[in-house]
Amino acid sequence: MDLKETDILGARIAEHWYYKSKAAAMMRLLGSARPTRVLDVGAGSGFFSRRILSLTDAEEAWCVDISYTSDSDTRENGKPIHFRRQIERVDADLVLLMDVLEHVDEDVALLRHYVGRASPNARFMISVPAFQFLWSGHDEFLEHKRRYTLAQIEGVATAAGLELERGAYYFGAVLPLATITRLAERLRSGAPQAPGSQLKLHHPVVNWALSVLCRAELPAIPINRLAGLTAFCVARKP
Numbered sequence: 001m002d003l004k005e006t007d008i009l010g011a012r013i014a015e016h017w018y019y020k021s022k023a024a025a026m027m028r029l030l031g032s033a034r035p036t037r038v039l040d041v042g043a044g045s046g047f048f049s050r051r052i053l054s055l056t057d058a059e060e061a062w063c064v065d066i067s068y069t070s071d072s073d074t075r076e077n078g079k080p081i082h083f084r085r086q087i088e089r090v091d092a093d094l095v096l097l098m099d100v101l102e103h104v105d106e107d108v109a110l111l112r113h114y115v116g117r118a119s120p121n122a123r124f125m126i127s128v129p130a131f132q133f134l135w136s137g138h139d140e141f142l143e144h145k146r147r148y149t150l151a152q153i154e155g156v157a158t159a160a161g162l163e164l165e166r167g168a169y170y171f172g173a174v175l176p177l178a179t180i181t182r183l184a185e186r187l188r189s190g191a192p193q194a195p196g197s198q199l200k201l202h203h204p205v206v207n208w209a210l211s212v213l214c215r216a217e218l219p220a221i222p223i224n225r226l227a228g229l230t231a232f233c234v235a236r237k238p
Helices: 003-015 017-030 047-055 107-117 137-141 150-159 175-189 204-223
Strands: 037-041 060-064 072-076 079-084 094-098 123-129 163-170 230-236
Touching: 003 017, 017 047, 017 094, 017 123, 017 163, 017 204, 017 230, 037 047, 047 060, 047 072, 047 079, 047 094, 094 107, 107 123, 107 150, 123 150, 150 163, 150 230, 163 204
Parallel strands: 037 060, 037 094, 060 079, 094 123
Antiparallel strands: 072 079, 123 230, 163 230
């Protein structure tokens, strides 16, 4: 996750409907298989790996992000979590790339880099923003290079040497609202608005309503290959 968004939400990030719902989708897609050691690439605050350490028997997490000013270590739920600017190899059985690949020019090369450093049979959990027609000033603010269809991110995974397990869209319930908002933005200005975050702290009632809407969508996520704001891909290193 992007540290720019962490700065906006601060300590309340775990309460925000978007991140709370995305973490729930991640756990749903992981299924019954639970990791022992997590490598979180482009981890930012480590929100997603912290959630795994809190909710499962996972023993340790390594968070890698070039945005860190220094290396550090802390604990989550009594378990070690390490923050590093770079790392050579971690014997991890789950590798997270949550909203990372859209930031780099060479997405296949970056993913292949970590596939080469992962253990055999390690699972990869990848999420990316979906559909280029939804491009907005928010993407510009976060310095994205592209948005993906599900087929495109699955193609990146296989090109990097992974075997696909499942793919799905999520946030389909809020897709119509996002589409209307972003198309209206273009009609007003003739182009996407200037770079700026669309993430904000909502009124508690709005936050609750959006959380409920996304939670209702969770049971259908394994079969949603139609549409959503986010595309998930779960794959395994042979």
